[in-house]
Amino acid sequence: MKLIRLRYTKWFNILKDGLHRNNPIVVAVLGICSALAVTNRVDNAIAMGLGVTFVVMASSAVVSLIRNYIPSKMRMVTYMVIISAFVIAVQLFLEAFFYDISQALGAYVGLIITNCIVMGRAEAFAAKNPVRYTLVDGFASGMGYTLILLIVAVIRETLATGTILGYQVLPASWPNWVVMSMAPGGFFVLGLLIWGIREWSKLYEEN
Amino acid sequence: MNLIELFLSSILNQNIALVFILGMCPLIAISTNVKNAKGMGLAVILVVTVTAVINWPIYQLLLATGTEKIALLVFIITIAAVVQLLEIFMEKYIPSMYNAFGIFLPLITVNCVVLAVSLFFVNREYTFGETFSFSVGSGIGWALAIILVAGLREKMAKISDLPKGLRGKAIVFIVLGILALAFVGFTGIIR
Numbered sequence: 001m002k003l004i005r006l007r008y009t010k011w012f013n014i015l016k017d018g019l020h021r022n023n024p025i026v027v028a029v030l031g032i033c034s035a036l037a038v039t040n041r042v043d044n045a046i047a048m049g050l051g052v053t054f055v056v057m058a059s060s061a062v063v064s065l066i067r068n069y070i071p072s073k074m075r076m077v078t079y080m081v082i083i084s085a086f087v088i089a090v091q092l093f094l095e096a097f098f099y100d101i102s103q104a105l106g107a108y109v110g111l112i113i114t115n116c117i118v119m120g121r122a123e124a125f126a127a128k129n130p131v132r133y134t135l136v137d138g139f140a141s142g143m144g145y146t147l148i149l150l151i152v153a154v155i156r157e158t159l160a161t162g163t164i165l166g167y168q169v170l171p172a173s174w175p176n177w178v179v180m181s182m183a184p185g186g187f188f189v190l191g192l193l194i195w196g197i198r199e200w201s202k203l204y205e206e207n
Numbered sequence: 208m209n210l211i212e213l214f215l216s217s218i219l220n221q222n223i224a225l226v227f228i229l230g231m232c233p234l235i236a237i238s239t240n241v242k243n244a245k246g247m248g249l250a251v252i253l254v255v256t257v258t259a260v261i262n263w264p265i266y267q268l269l270l271a272t273g274t275e276k277i278a279l280l281v282f283i284i285t286i287a288a289v290v291q292l293l294e295i296f297m298e299k300y301i302p303s304m305y306n307a308f309g310i311f312l313p314l315i316t317v318n319c320v321v322l323a324v325s326l327f328f329v330n331r332e333y334t335f336g337e338t339f340s341f342s343v344g345s346g347i348g349w350a351l352a353i354i355l356v357a358g359l360r361e362k363m364a365k366i367s368d369l370p371k372g373l374r375g376k377a378i379v380f381i382v383l384g385i386l387a388l389a390f391v392g393f394t395g396i397i398r
Contacts, residue, residue, distance in 0.1 A: 033232070036231070080284075081280070084280045084283050087279060088276065110279050110326050111323060113279065113322065182391060184388040184391065185384075191379075191383075191384060194372075194376065196372075199372040
């Protein structure tokens with residue numbers, strides 16, 4: 001009974017929207033650059049996904065806190081400054097504790113700033129809602145993004161080297177599909193994945 | 208590395224759109240017809256070059272004062288300011304060009320190619336000359352990619368009968384993947 005009532009609360013709907021119905025990558029096709037560039041290995045994808053989740057949550061919360069004091073003409077610049085502060089924090093954190101991953105991701109960590117998901121959530125949700133909802137919304141969007149990143153990375157790493165997170169999953173005789181770890185492989189996997197999910201969920205695009 | 212080689216490789220086998228997968232959001236959104244793709248491509252060439260040339264000396268200044276950790280924040284502000292200034296300047300002195308660019312100029316602030324070029328010259332420790340030829344090459348490479356995709360999409364919209372789920376954005380990824388394969392193939396010609 002309690003579970004049924006949960007389905008109608010605002011909390012649950014925000015969470016579901018971010019993960020499924022409004023998934024930033026599959027449905028809205030946002031934040032593609034990093035989704036393709038860092039998914040050649042699973043550990044890179046996890047680091048990127050968590051980094052984006054943190055930045056979305058933190059920047060949405062701050063935007064929502066000061067939303068009544070931001071003049072509407074200056075709001076984009078304000079968002080940019082807030083977001084870049086958190087991105088620099090993520091960059092320094094990775095450099096200090098996960099040096100190898102920060103080297104592998106390189107410039108792509110800095111490019112979280114221009115990831116449309118972060119700006120999109122600040123503009124579309126955080127500017128109108130109280131802090132407690134923006135945290136859930138940020139978490140859901142971030143996790144929806146991480147989920148797709150993980151799926152793409154698992155497919156690409158398995159086919160490219162026969163491993164997941166460095167553990168051998170396919171027999172050693174597996175001929176490595178090197179193209180999967182390069183850009184074209186990323187494009188193909190994401191294209192086919194979006195096709196599959198759209199057929200399965202019947203969320204078609206009018207064109 | 209010599210400058211001409213760097214210029215050619217940043218257009219072809221190191222293409223910033225198809226090999227480094229940057230600037231995808233505008234590339235997918237604006238590539239529905241060739242005319243708009245050309246406008247966006249030209250605007251990107253202009254802004255990428257101007258911002259990289261301005262950001263390089265600024266980064267040397269940050270290095271000299273030991274504040275290079277906030278480079279990201281400084282780059283973003285320079286880019287936003289440069290785009291704004293270009294818009295005002297063009298509106299006043301070259302109105303024909305301003306009208307041709309239309310909406311595309313302000314949109315560039317959120318194009319990650321612009322920021323990426325600035326971050327790449329930091330990571331790869333380029334000299335000023337290298338930064339210049341890399342940024343012009345990257346701009347041209349991105350423009351080439353968006354115009355190619357737009358041309359293919361225009362033809363595809365007329366003649367092809369795609370499955371429902373593949374229509375719109377999904378098929379663009381497949382097209383991009385095939386194009387990327389071709390561009391990776393240039394690796395043999397230039398290092």
